[in-house]
Amino acid sequence: MFRGMERWKGLTASVVIAFQLTTLLAPAASAANDTTASGSALVQKGSQAYDEARFADAIAILKDLVDRADLERADLQKAREYLARSYVKTGKYDLAKDTFRSLLKIAPNWRPDPVYVPPDEIDLFNEALKDEQAGAPPSTAPVTPEATPAPPPAAAPAQAKPLYKKWWVWAAGAAVVGGVAALAGGGKSSSASPLPGFPGPPSP
Numbered sequence: 001m002f003r004g005m006e007r008w009k010g011l012t013a014s015v016v017i018a019f020q021l022t023t024l025l026a027p028a029a030s031a032a033n034d035t036t037a038s039g040s041a042l043v044q045k046g047s048q049a050y051d052e053a054r055f056a057d058a059i060a061i062l063k064d065l066v067d068r069a070d071l072e073r074a075d076l077q078k079a080r081e082y083l084a085r086s087y088v089k090t091g092k093y094d095l096a097k098d099t100f101r102s103l104l105k106i107a108p109n110w111r112p113d114p115v116y117v118p119p120d121e122i123d124l125f126n127e128a129l130k131d132e133q134a135g136a137p138p139s140t141a142p143v144t145p146e147a148t149p150a151p152p153p154a155a156a157p158a159q160a161k162p163l164y165k166k167w168w169v170w171a172a173g174a175a176v177v178g179g180v181a182a183l184a185g186g187g188k189s190s191s192a193s194p195l196p197g198f199p200g201p202p203s204p
Contacts, residue, residue: 039065043075047082050089058086066099077107084128088121094139096121100128101138 046061062083065071071079080103087096103110112122131139 039071040075043071043079043082046079050082050086053089055086055089058082059090062086066102073106077103077110080106081110081112084125085117085121088124093124096124097128097131097139100125101132104129104132 042061042065046058046065049055049058049061062079065079066076066083069076080099084096084099084103087093087099112125114122117125
């Protein structure tokens with residue numbers, strides 16, 4: 001009987017210890033489950049905001065989730081997808097491409113379904129896919145502007161031709177000289193020696 005009592009006490013102690021361990025570990029497991037459930041619920045809330053065309057609300061919800069990075073892989077993938085698509089709808093194309101690229105880093109084979117995803121979002125995704133495959137820097141990274149080449153120097157204006165090299169100046173001069181000579185020779189004998197010829201214009 002004494003041995004039976006000791007065995008019963010030992011069994012009771014084991015049950016008590018097991019109960020205490022369960023009590024200690026239960027809150028931690030419950031908290032982890034609550035975090036996962038709340039994360040999934042928020043992702044669902046963000047995707048619903050997108051479906052209702054409340055794109056600014058979707059960005060506010062999903063960006064916070066993505067930045068926290070405490071989601072499970074499937075939830076993180078969905079959050080980045082809908083965040084990128086919301087960026088496209090609000091005209092934030094660089095952010096959309098970068099978010100699509102971050103999605104490809106955790107799901108390289110992911111592709112948008114053309115049945116559900118509009119063409120404008122697919123186009124941005126295809127650009128992001130090309131950049132990711134080419135290893136291009138992020139779209140939102142600062143880019144050093146290239147130096148603008150100096151414009152070529154303006155051509156010097158053509159110099160005007162000197163007056164004495166123009167043919168009409170010499171023609172006019174010859175006519176004047178001829179007229180003066182004719183006047184000077186009036187009333188004299190035709191045997192008078194003619195004036196020497198006027199020199200031709202210089203070669204240009």
